[in-house]
Amino acid sequence: MSTDQGKPETTISGVVAIIRLRENEPDDAIATALLDGGVDIMEVTLPTPGSLDAIRRWSTQAGVVVGAGTVRTASDAHAAIIAGARFLVTPTTATDVLDVAGAAGVPVACGALTPTEIDLAWHRGAAVVKVFPVAALGGAGYLRAVREPLHDVPLLPTGGVSLKNINSYAQLGCVGAGIGSALVSADLVADRRWATLTERAGAFASAWKEGLVRRNA
Template identity: 60%
Template sequence: MASLPVSGPSITGVVAIVRLRGTAAPDALVDALVDGGVTFLEVTATTPGACATIERWRRRRPEARVGMGTVRTPDDARAAISAGAHFLVTPTTVPGVLAVAGEHGVPVACGALTPTEIDQAWRLGADVVKVFPVASVGGPDYLRAVRDPLPEVPLLPTGGVDRGNIRAYASAGAVGVGVGSSLVSEHAVVGEHWDDLRARARSFVDAWKETADA
């Protein structure tokens, strides 16, 4: 078993989750998100051309941190790292993924839900624990309850996060939030609604900062 992490969380603030089913992520999307202030971008492995997207976006917007999500196996981790992923995000806690990431010095946000799972992910070496799907078990109230006995574990609630509850998650002590379709919807991407996406990104970032920095 790995020792407890000693450094602070490396994945913080608003993390945009890019999960597309029928199309590869265009470069105009990363421009809209980064111009809106979102600099942590998770491209899921199930999005068409995910590795190629990570490679391009790293070059296009070097100020952004581009990671791969839905990493479930050591081979997934190796492919993401080869593509240049700055970080990995998993739906569950897989020791083999953590081992590969550790060999390359790449931070991981491991998915977990119950207090036991969250504590185990942290002890196995997760840099951040993605509490998923958080909305199904109580949202901000659940996060606050988990933080009481596990105050040193950095938590990244994901699943059902939107502009209506992001302040509550910040107030509950989250180090960041994973935001999916309420920020990056397939409809908006296919329709090339870049101004709307940029404005959405800015609204999420502003809401997070005004509470987390208070």
């Protein structure tokens, strides 16, 4: 069983772009557009067509930190790590995934929602706890209450994070925020609107930095 001792050093911080596509394989232009906008942490979800191939390619691209999302089993973890994933993201606290990743020195962001789930994920070895779906329980207000007793747990709010609220998560002291369709939407990718993607990435990166400045003011 994984424990909170000897956690791998995390690379999961700031704006995390979640690439979750149902029909299209991830074009390499997605990574370039995000990077041009100031977002270098990218999570490619495994159900996305061609996800492992994208992770394999992007893991060699300068400046890109690419990980695998929706990792649910030990075999998923093995495949993602072999492909070059620098981090793994799970929808729940999957101990077999934590064990595989821990042995490889790869950090995991475990999905959790309640205080009990968050604390369990942290003590089982998660480098970061993905609070998902955060908007369903009140967003920043919910995390503010959770952080009071769990102040030592690095939190990554995901699910409903937008340009309107990402600033508040940075001000709360979250380690980062995961953004899916609000950043990398299926229609934008299908239409190959890379300039728009770069603009969105820049807006999210700027909003996050603004929140950090306000927190430290």
